[in-house]
Amino acid sequence: MTRASTRPSEDLARIDTVAVAYADRVAGLEKTDAVRRAERDRLVTAAMPFAGRLARRYRGRGEPLEDLEQVARLGLLKAVNGYDPARGSFTGYAAITITGELRRHFRDRTWGVHVPRRMQEMSLEVSRTVGELTRELSRSPTIAEIAHRTGVGEDQVLIALETATAYAPVSLQAPTPGDSGTPLVDLIGGPDGDLSAVDDRVTVSSLLCRLPARERQLLAMRFYGNRTQSEIAAELGISQMHVSRLLSRALTWLREAMLSDAPHEWQASAVPSDRHELAIRAVPRGAVVVVEVAGEVDRDTAPRLRDALLSAMQGRPDEVRVDLGGVAFVDAAGIGALLCGLDAARGAGIRLTVGGTRQYVRQALRVAGLGAFLAP
Incomplete structure (x- = not known):
C-alpha cells in the first residue's frame, strides 16, 4: 500500500531527473542533431505515462480516450521543446502545457457548431453556476438568479444557455422519438412559395x-x-x-x-384616345333577343349595359341572351348590372342567359354566383 501511494511522486522525480539530464546533454546542439533527437525521444518515452494520466482526467466529456491521449502527447512534445531547467521542474511545466492543450482541444475542436470563444466561456460559466445553484437551492434556478450570480444580464444568460446546445447538436438524420422513427430532416421546413x-x-x-x-x-x-x-x-x-x-x-x-395553353395575340384597343367605349347591340331573333357586348364593363360603362338589358326586355321576348364574347374585363359594377337585368327578367318571366364569356370573365361571374346562368 505504501509503495503504491508513493509511486506517482517517484515517477515525477524520475521524469524531472531525465529532463535535467536531457537539458544538459542537448545544450548547444542543433535541433537536427541525432543525439538531440535521441535524448528527446528518451524524455518523451519516460513522460508518456504522465501525459496519459492527465488525459484520463478528461474522460467522460464526449471525446474518445484515444483522441485525448493524442492531444496530451502533442502537449508533451511542446513541453519538451520549450523546457528550460532554469524556470523550474519539467513535470510542473509539462502539466500546465498538456492541460492547456487539452482544454484548447475541447474549446476549438469538440463543439459541433462554431461559436465565438467569449460565448463558449460564458456558456461554461453559466453551466457551472447552474450546478452550484441547484445544489444550494435544491431546485432549478431561475434566469434572474443565474444572472445575479454571474453578474451579467438575463438576455446574456439566455444566449449562453442556447449556445450550450451547439456543443453537441442533434443530427438531422437522427430518428424522432416514437414508433415512426422518421428522420428529423423530414419534419423541418415547409413549402417554399418562391420556389413554387x-x-x-x-x-x-x-x-x-x-x-x-x-x-x-x-x-x-x-x-x-x-x-x-x-x-x-x-x-x-x-x-x-x-x-x-x-x-x-x-x-x-x-x-x-x-x-391558356395557346394565348391569343394582344389586340390593340379600338379606341386610342382617353375616351372609353362599350359597344352594345341588341339583335332580335324571333322570340329571343341577343345582346352583344364588346369592350370593358366597369363602373363607367355598367349603367349602359343595365339600360340595354332592360330595353331588350320591353318587347317581352321569351329569352334574352347576353353575349359577352367581346368583353375582356368586368368588375363589380358590371356584375351588378347583370344582376339588375336578372332581377328584371325574373319579374317579367323572361329567361336570361349569359354566354360567349372568356375564361377570366367566366371565372369572375362564377365567383359572383352567376354560374347557373352561364351558357355552356
Whole structure:
C-alpha cells in the first residue's frame, strides 16, 4: 500500500531527473542533431505515462480516450521543446502545457457548431453556476438568479444557455422519438412559395415581352416602381381613369394568357384616345333577343349595359341572351348590372342567359354566383 501511494511522486522525480539530464546533454546542439533527437525521444518515452494520466482526467466529456491521449502527447512534445531547467521542474511545466492543450482541444475542436470563444466561456460559466445553484437551492434556478450570480444580464444568460446546445447538436438524420422513427430532416421546413412560383414568374416574363411598349411601361411603373395611378397619369399626360383601364386590360390579358395553353395575340384597343367605349347591340331573333357586348364593363360603362338589358326586355321576348364574347374585363359594377337585368327578367318571366364569356370573365361571374346562368 505504501509503495503504491508513493509511486506517482517517484515517477515525477524520475521524469524531472531525465529532463535535467536531457537539458544538459542537448545544450548547444542543433535541433537536427541525432543525439538531440535521441535524448528527446528518451524524455518523451519516460513522460508518456504522465501525459496519459492527465488525459484520463478528461474522460467522460464526449471525446474518445484515444483522441485525448493524442492531444496530451502533442502537449508533451511542446513541453519538451520549450523546457528550460532554469524556470523550474519539467513535470510542473509539462502539466500546465498538456492541460492547456487539452482544454484548447475541447474549446476549438469538440463543439459541433462554431461559436465565438467569449460565448463558449460564458456558456461554461453559466453551466457551472447552474450546478452550484441547484445544489444550494435544491431546485432549478431561475434566469434572474443565474444572472445575479454571474453578474451579467438575463438576455446574456439566455444566449449562453442556447449556445450550450451547439456543443453537441442533434443530427438531422437522427430518428424522432416514437414508433415512426422518421428522420428529423423530414419534419423541418415547409413549402417554399418562391420556389413554387418559379414557373409562373418565367411565364409572366415571357408574356410581358408580348405586350406593347406602353402597357409594359405602365406595369413596370405600377408594380416595380410602386407608383400610384395618379403619379403615372401625371407623368404620361393622361387621366387616372385611363391609366386604370389600361392596367386592367393588360392584367386581364396576362391572366387569360397564363390560363391558356395557346394565348391569343394582344389586340390593340379600338379606341386610342382617353375616351372609353362599350359597344352594345341588341339583335332580335324571333322570340329571343341577343345582346352583344364588346369592350370593358366597369363602373363607367355598367349603367349602359343595365339600360340595354332592360330595353331588350320591353318587347317581352321569351329569352334574352347576353353575349359577352367581346368583353375582356368586368368588375363589380358590371356584375351588378347583370344582376339588375336578372332581377328584371325574373319579374317579367323572361329567361336570361349569359354566354360567349372568356375564361377570366367566366371565372369572375362564377365567383359572383352567376354560374347557373352561364351558357355552356
